[in-house]
Amino acid sequence: MPEKQGKGRRKGILKRIFAVIGALLAMAAIYLGAIMLQSPADGMAGSFVVEDEPEAVTRMQPARFGDAQSLAAEFGAPMPVVPSLLTRAQAGNTTHDGQNVRVATLRYEGLVITAVRPASAAPLLLRSELSVSLVSDLTVLNHPAVLAAKGGAKCVYFTGESAAYSVYTPQADEEAFLDVLKHMTWAK
Numbered sequence: 001m002p003e004k005q006g007k008g009r010r011k012g013i014l015k016r017i018f019a020v021i022g023a024l025l026a027m028a029a030i031y032l033g034a035i036m037l038q039s040p041a042d043g044m045a046g047s048f049v050v051e052d053e054p055e056a057v058t059r060m061q062p063a064r065f066g067d068a069q070s071l072a073a074e075f076g077a078p079m080p081v082v083p084s085l086l087t088r089a090q091a092g093n094t095t096h097d098g099q100n101v102r103v104a105t106l107r108y109e110g111l112v113i114t115a116v117r118p119a120s121a122a123p124l125l126l127r128s129e130l131s132v133s134l135v136s137d138l139t140v141l142n143h144p145a146v147l148a149a150k151g152g153a154k155c156v157y158f159t160g161e162s163a164a165y166s167v168y169t170p171q172a173d174e175e176a177f178l179d180v181l182k183h184m185t186w187a188k
Helices: 002-037 040-044 068-075 119-125 174-182
Strands: 063-065 079-081 086-096 099-108 111-117 131-133 143-150 153-159 164-169 185-187
Touching (some): 068 099, 079 099, 099 119, 119 153, 153 174
Antiparallel strands (some): 099 111
C-alpha cells in the first residue's frame, strides 16, 4: 500500500510540475504576442527618454522585380533571400498606425518571404491562423526569431534594424523548413 501511495504522489507532483511549465509557456506566448501587437504609440507612453525617431518611410511606386537585389534597393532595406529560383518579387505600400509602410514580397516555390518597413509595422506580418511556439535558440540571419506553426504551415518572424520579416511556407516538415532558414542570405 505505501508503495502505491508513493507512486500516486509522484504522479501528482509530476502533473503539477507540467501544469506549471505549461502555464509559464502560455504566459510567455501571450507576452510575446502582446509585444508583437503593441503599437509604437503604446511603447512611447510613460517614456522619459527622448530617442531619435526613425526616418519616415515615403511611399514608393508599386512594382515587380526580376531579382531580389533590385527589390531590396527599392525597398530601402536588406531582404532575406534563398539561393534558389525566385518566381516573383514585388513591392508596394500600405499604412499602419497612421504611418506609411513599404511591403516587399519574394515568392519561391512553396515559400514566401515578406518584409515591412519600418520595423514597427511588424504586426502586419502576423498570420492569425498559426500558433506561436517558443523556440529560444532559433535565429535567422543572426537575428532572434519566433516560430509559428499549425500542421504543415510554418512561419518565422524576426526583426532587423529597419525592417521586420516573415518567412512562411504553407506546407513543409519542420526539419526542411529550418534547413532553408540556415541557407538564407541577405540581398542588399
